Each structure stands twice: as structure tokens, then as C-alpha cells.
Amino acid sequence: MRGRLRSMPIPSRFLVALIGTVTIVGATIIASGSSAGSGPSAGAPVDIPTAVEAYAGVTIEQIQVATDNRIAKEAHACVAAAGWAYPDFEPRTAPEPVIRVTVAEMYLEQLTAPSTAEPDDSGRAAAENDCWRGAISSVQNPISEVLAWVDGETQGLYDGVGVDPRVLAAWATAQRCIRDAGYPSVEAIQQSLWEMAAAVADRVAVGSLDLPAAETELAEIAAAERELWAAIDRCQGPAMVVERSVAAEAESAWLSINLERLHAQIDSRRAMIESLIGS
Amino acid sequence: MPVTRQSAPFPRSRADQGAGGSTSAGRAAGTDQSPVNRAFHLLVALSVGVFVLVAPTPAQGQCRGLNNPYHTGTAWGRGGANVNTCDFDGWYYGWVQDILTDGWCVDYQWKDDWTDFGWNQAAYTCTLNYKLPFHYSAPDHDSAFRICKWQGNCAVADLNWDF
Numbered sequence: 422m423r424g425r426l427r428s429m430p431i432p433s434r435f436l437v438a439l440i441g442t443v444t445i446v447g448a449t450i451i452a453s454g455s456s457a458g459s460g461p462s463a464g465a466p467v468d469i470p471t472a473v474e475a476y477a478g479v480t481i482e483q484i485q486v487a488t489d490n491r492i493a494k495e496a497h498a499c500v501a502a503a504g505w506a507y508p509d510f511e512p513r514t515a516p517e518p519v520i521r522v523t524v525a526e527m528y529l530e531q532l533t534a535p536s537t538a539e540p541d542d543s544g545r546a547a548a549e550n551d552c553w554r555g556a557i558s559s560v561q562n563p564i565s566e567v568l569a570w571v572d573g574e575t576q577g578l579y580d581g582v583g584v585d586p587r588v589l590a591a592w593a594t595a596q597r598c599i600r601d602a603g604y605p606s607v608e609a610i611q612q613s614l615w616e617m618a619a620a621v622a623d624r625v626a627v628g629s630l631d632l633p634a635a636e637t638e639l640a641e642i643a644a645a646e647r648e649l650w651a652a653i654d655r656c657q658g659p660a661m662v663v664e665r666s667v668a669a670e671a672e673s674a675w676l677s678i679n680l681e682r683l684h685a686q687i688d689s690r691r692a693m694i695e696s697l698i699g700s
Numbered sequence: 701m702p703v704t705r706q707s708a709p710f711p712r713s714r715a716d717q718g719a720g721g722s723t724s725a726g727r728a729a730g731t732d733q734s735p736v737n738r739a740f741h742l743l744v745a746l747s748v749g750v751f752v753l754v755a756p757t758p759a760q761g762q763c764r765g766l767n768n769p770y771h772t773g774t775a776w777g778r779g780g781a782n783v784n785t786c787d788f789d790g791w792y793y794g795w796v797q798d799i800l801t802d803g804w805c806v807d808y809q810w811k812d813d814w815t816d817f818g819w820n821q822a823a824y825t826c827t828l829n830y831k832l833p834f835h836y837s838a839p840d841h842d843s844a845f846r847i848c849k850w851q852g853n854c855a856v857a858d859l860n861w862d863f
Contacts, residue, residue, distance in 0.1 A: 470853075481853060496814065508815055518818035519809060527837040553814045553844070557856055568853060572775035583801035583828055608833075615835065657826050665803025 466673030468665075469571055472680070473564065477687050479698055481564055486513055487697040488562040492553070495560060499552035505545045521650070525618040525643035532625055532635060563690035563697070570686050578675055582668045591663035598656035610649060618642050762786075762794055762845065773799070774855045777806035777847045782833075790838060795831040796823045796847060804849040810836060811844045819846070 467475075474480050490512045497510040582588055604610055621638045624630035630638075676683065687694075762769055762781030771780025777800075782793040796808040805826035809819035822845075823834035848854035 470850075485853075519807075519821050520818055521821040521824075522836070524835065531837060549814055565853065565855075569775075576775070579801045582803070588801070612833075661803060661805065661826055664801060668801065668803040 466669045467676060468669035468672045469575075469676065469683075470568075472676050472683065473567060473571075473687065476684050477564065477567075477694055479564075479694060481568075482516060484562060484564040484694065484697060486516055487700065488560060488565075489513060489517065491697065491700060492556045492560045495556040496549075496553045499555065500545075500549050503548040503552070505548050507549070523643040523646040524615050525621075525639040525646060528618045528622045529636060529639045529643075532622060532632060532639075561693070563693040566690060567683070567686045571683070574679065574682075575672075575675060578671050579668055582664060582671060585667045588660075588664050588667050591660040595656045595660040599652060602652040602656065604649065604652060607649065607653065611646075614642055614646050614649070762792065769794075773797075774847065774849075776800040776802060776804065776849050777855075779808055779845075779847050791835055792822075792838060793833070793835045794822075795833050796825055797831050798825050798828055801828055802849075807848045808834065809846055809848060809854070810838060812838050814844060 470481060477484075494510045494512070497507055500507040599607060618639060621630065621635050621642070625632065625635045762771075762779070763786035765786065767783070767786050769781030769783055769786050771778060773779060777796065777798055779796045780794055782795070785791070785793045792810070794808070796806055798804075798806040805824055807821060808823040809821050811819055820836065822836045823832050825832040844856065846854045846856045
């Protein structure tokens with residue numbers, strides 16, 4: 422296996438995960454207005470995730486971690502039972518980190534990866550895949566089920582949000598912000614950066630560029646990709662806060678009519694929730 | 701199954717073509733034991749073995765087999781692969797789409813291996829209905845992917861995606 426995370430020393434993995442999580446996902450959640458673990462400010466409408474967490478008595482994140490642990494435990498036992506060597510199951514106390522890797526960095530990894538053929542691990546990989554998918558199928562996340570029920574019940578709820586004057590104005594501001602940051606077309610620039618990275622890899626492949634020079638060029642492209650992401654996050658963040666706020670108004674109105682039905686959905690899964698949290 | 705598994709595309713070997721009119725039963729009975737044929741069979745076996753070790757792995761995440769991409773999604777987000785994803789180069793070319801103005805963005809994440817430390821974010825979009833293109837390299841053949849609308853609310857393809 423050649424996962425880039427696995428190839429890093431452990432402290433580096435944590436550092437990358439920490440940086441990635443804090444700068445990207447954290448920024449996204451903060452910008453969007455997180456529900457998990459943080460209630461609305463006084464006077465703000467109560468949105469659906471907050472109402473679910475309040476009645477369930479757990480956070481969505483807690484249930485996700487508990488579900489992931491049960492899935493992993495089952496999958497690890499399954500692979501071992503199939504006769505393959507496999508890492509020991511280690512329960513998590515927090516969600517799996519999410520990191521963002523640029524396309525340029527992926528090309529760099531390909532260029533620097535060992536070229537030797539890997540041993541044929543298709544048998545182990547097949548067992549691993551079957552076991553994980555089987556575990557995911559058999560271990561249900563009760564809160565995800567409730568949220569899926571909500572999705573079905575709230576079709577059309579957000580139709581008015583996209584045309585709300587506050588949301589339209591916020592998105593117009595976001596688009597101006599991105600243009601002012603020097604990106605008249607985010608898509609075109611992104612595509613251009615990808616093509617530049619691919620071209621560097623191609624030049625290495627044909628021998629017209631050596632690896633140190635390629636590393637320098639790809640690092641510059643990766644930095645440009647990250648600058649683009651930062652501009653998108655910085656410009657779209659405020660628009661998402663406005664959109665989330667208007668959407669929460671719609672959710673609050675829905676809750677005022679459907680709260681008992683929502684509670685019934687949670688109550689019907691109470692035993693599952695308690696079982697997961699207690700395990 | 702979104703993470704389908706394909707055998708390496710073995711070329712049919714001459715040994716399996718019934719050369720000289722011999723039948724499988726005849727080969728199984730070991731009727732032809734000349735040194736030349738034994739050497740030939742050994743070469744074929746070695747060739748197949750080497751091919752198994754070095755055969756490239758097709759991108760699998762959003763494929764139902766070679767040259768067969770698909771798309772799927774939830775009530776709030778969709779994802780799919782482009783036609784050149786399901787080949788043999790390990791690069792995934794796809795798109796992700798936020799289809800609801802609920803104030804949440806949509807995030808496409810993947811893992812090279814189920815036991816990886818965390819998820820890699822390949823694309824993230826907040827723009828309603830825009831099919832954001834992306835691509836990433838996953839050299840292994842047991843990769844997984846999911847879409848999330850916030851951390852803790854993720855859907856794994858074909859298992860708990862709504863449609």
C-alpha cells in the first residue's frame with residue numbers, strides 16, 4: 422500500500438491531519454455554522470440538527486464516532502477471521518480527520534513513489550473490502566437514519582432559500598470577492614493548474630526535467646492551488662453563513678409543526694443510540 | 701458495489717487454446733510431456749505470474765467495471781465519475797454537486813485503504829447545482845469514497861446513499 426499518510430512518520434501524520442482539519446474542515450464548519458456540539462445563539466431559530474441532538478441527548482459527532490468504531494471493530498475481526506494479518510482494532514475518540522491534498526502534490530507523490538512492483542495482495546484486499554462493506558451494511562447509524570428520514574420529509578423546504586434576497590445578495594458579494602481576489606473564473610484557473618501539474622509529470626517521464634526541478638515546480642503549483650482554495654473559502658464563507666441562517670428559519674418553521682414526529686423517530690431508535698454510546 | 705474488483709485482464713494463453721486439437725482432459729492427464737512443451741508451459745506460467753505482479757490497477761471508486769462509470773447521491777448531494785475514470789491508470793476523474801440550498805456545502809472524500817488514518821478531501825463545493833470537477837490519484841484497488849454535508853453526516857456510496 423502506498424497511501425501518502427502511511428508513508429509519513431506518525432508525528433507528521435498528526436500534524437498534517439491537524440492542519441488539514443483545522444484549516445479546511447474547521448473553517449468550513451465554522452463558516453457554515455456548525456450544529457454538532459454548539460447550539461444556536463439566543464433568539465436564533467433552532468435548526469434540525471440542533472433539535473435532533475437536544476432530544477437524542479448526544480451529539481451527531483458522538484454517534485458518528487461510536488458507529489465508526491463498531492464498524493471498524495467488526496471489520497477487523499472479519500478480516501482476521503478470514504485468515505489475513507491485519508492491524509489491531511483501535512477505537513477512536515474523535516472523528517477521522519479529513520485532509521486536503523492538492524493535485525500537484527499527488528503528481529509529486531507519483532514521481533517519488535518507489536517503482537518496484539508491489540506484491541499481489543488481491544486476496545487480502547478482497548477480504549478487506551468485503552469485510553468493511555459488510556460491516557458498514559450491518560451497523561446502522563441511528564442518527565443518520567433519522568436525518569435521512571428528515572431529508573425525505575423536507576423535500577422542497579429549501580426551495581425558497583435560494584431565491585431569498587438576503588441569500589442572493591450574499592452570493593453576489595461572494596462572487597465579487599472571488600473576482601477581486603484575481604480569479605475571474607475559478608474553474609478555468611483550477612483546470613489550468615491541474616494541466617500544469619500534469620505537464621510537469623510528463624516532462625519528467627520523457628526525461629526533459631529532473632526530479633528536483635519538478636519538485637520545485639510542483640510545490641509552486643500546489644501553493645497556487647491552496648491560494649485558490651483559501652480565496653474560495655474566504656469569499657464563500659460569509660455567504661454560507663447567511664444561507665444557513667435563512668435555511669434554519671425554514672427548518673424552525675418545519676419543526677414547529679413536526680417536532681413530535683421527529684421525536685418519535687428518535688425514540689424508535691433510542692435503544693440503538695444507547696447501545697452505541699454504551700459500547 | 702461501487703468498489704468493484706476486477707481480475708487483471710489476462711491474455712488468453714496458447715496453452716488454453718487447445719493447440720493441436722488436444723482437449724482439456726488430455727492436458728489434465730499429462731499426455732504431452734516433451735521437453736519443448738514443458739519449457740513452453742513453464743514460460744507461459746512465468747509470464748502470467750509476472751503479469752499478475754505488475755499489472756496496473758484500474759481506478760475502482762466510482763466504477764462498475766472497466767469503462768463503466770456511474771453516479772449516485774443523496775437528497776442533498778451527488779457525485780459521479782467521468783468516462784476516463786474507469787481505466788487502468790489509478791486516476792479518478794469525477795464531479796460532485798451540491799443540490800440543496802440548505803446552507804451546507806458538499807464534500808467528496810476518499811480513502812486509499814480502509815485502514816488509512818483519515819479521509820482525503822478531493823473536492824468541496826457550496827455552489828448550487830454546479831458539477832464541480834476534480835481528480836485524484838489512488839493507486840490501490842481497495843479505495844473507498846463518500847460525500848458529506850458536514851463532518852458527521854456522510855454517506856458511503858451504494859450503502860446508505862438514498863438513490
